[in-house]
Amino acid sequence: MPVLRFDRTTRDWVIFAPSRVRRPHEFRKDGAPAVAESGEPPCPFCPGHESLTPPEIFAVRSNGRPNEPGWTVRVIPNKFPALRIEETPQRIEDEPGFQHLGGCGAHEVIIESPDHVALAEQPIDQIESVLRTLKLRFDDLMRDSRFLTIVIFENHGERAGTSLRHPHFQLIATPVVPRLLRTRHAIATDYFDLTGKSLYGEMLELELDAEKRILAANDRFVAFLPYASHVPFETWILPREAQPSFGRTRPESFRPLAELLATVLNKLRVGLDDPDFNLTINSSARGDEDAPYFVWHVAILPRFATPAGFELGSGMSINTVMPEEAAEFLREVEP
Numbered sequence: 001m002p003v004l005r006f007d008r009t010t011r012d013w014v015i016f017a018p019s020r021v022r023r024p025h026e027f028r029k030d031g032a033p034a035v036a037e038s039g040e041p042p043c044p045f046c047p048g049h050e051s052l053t054p055p056e057i058f059a060v061r062s063n064g065r066p067n068e069p070g071w072t073v074r075v076i077p078n079k080f081p082a083l084r085i086e087e088t089p090q091r092i093e094d095e096p097g098f099q100h101l102g103g104c105g106a107h108e109v110i111i112e113s114p115d116h117v118a119l120a121e122q123p124i125d126q127i128e129s130v131l132r133t134l135k136l137r138f139d140d141l142m143r144d145s146r147f148l149t150i151v152i153f154e155n156h157g158e159r160a161g162t163s164l165r166h167p168h169f170q171l172i173a174t175p176v177v178p179r180l181l182r183t184r185h186a187i188a189t190d191y192f193d194l195t196g197k198s199l200y201g202e203m204l205e206l207e208l209d210a211e212k213r214i215l216a217a218n219d220r221f222v223a224f225l226p227y228a229s230h231v232p233f234e235t236w237i238l239p240r241e242a243q244p245s246f247g248r249t250r251p252e253s254f255r256p257l258a259e260l261l262a263t264v265l266n267k268l269r270v271g272l273d274d275p276d277f278n279l280t281i282n283s284s285a286r287g288d289e290d291a292p293y294f295v296w297h298v299a300i301l302p303r304f305a306t307p308a309g310f311e312l313g314s315g316m317s318i319n320t321v322m323p324e325e326a327a328e329f330l331r332e333v334e335p
């Protein structure tokens with residue numbers, strides 16, 4: 001049974017999910033085949049292997065019945081969940097001063113396509129369909145009042161923590177607000193109180209004026225490398241219209257988002273030889289969906305190095321590439 005323990009020194013919650021030690025590690029850097037070779041376990045995310053996963057929650061399909069081939073995007077519960085929908089978010093005191101919370105939440109897998117082609121190389125229609133599916137799942141889980149935050153992410157490559165090669169997003173709904181999001185929100189709220197302006201909206205305007213860290217843009221979204229990037233080639237995609245919650249994204253925004261995401265991912269893929277990366281969609285917590293402080297955004301963090309002692313000991317990053325130079329380099333890359 002997963003539980004969350006409260007770290008009194010950082011006020012962070014730590015998820016304990018003992019069942020995840022059974023997580024399969026079928027990753028192969030040299031490219032695992034879509035259909036398993038003899039002696040290798042079959043890919044559970046490929047069409048025809050639906051019975052190897054828990055029953056689907058949702059699928060985009062033009063033919064076939066649920067849990068049969070014919071889908072183009074498929075959503076399933078994670079077989080080895082970090083948090084479980086069956087638990088209750090009840091606080092229990094284990095010992096004086098030490099309390100835990102039931103590991104209540106949701107952990108879903110969004111299989112991006114029937115094949116092993118990375119999101120960057122998918123047609124725009126397919127990328128748009130994946131993004132729309134993420135929004136659909138976000139909205140559905142937010143109807144459960146026990147969930148306060150939903151984190152959407154993709155781990156691309158071994159260094160980013162992939163356990164299965166078949167491209168997939170994951171989504172974890174938590175019964176608490178993570179400390180990092182609380183901090184970001186508090187800073188943005190303070191800024192609004194002091195100036196009456198949105199910190200993220202103003203940052204976007206300043207980046208557009210400065211130009212040198214802008215990677216690409218369209219009518220609705222801007223991709224740039226933040227002034228204080230934490231890792232080399234860190235890239236953000238921010239909506240021009242300040243929306244705190246990914247769940248408030250307008251239907252007509254998914255096409256331009258898919259187009260810009262494809263541009264950014266392909267510049268990274270071609271320019272940097274398919275780097276490992278983590279992609280996250282950062283959104284406001286429950287209750288702040290319409291507050292004018294935070295702006296939801298996509299953050300892509302390439303994994304050229306593993307955070308080491310200094311980073312872990314200080315919480316500070318050492319970045320070896322200036323974002324201005326990284327942006328200049330990537331702007332020249334023709335995907």
Ligand SMILES: [Zn+2]
Nearest residue numbers: 043045046166
């Ligand atoms: Zn597969």
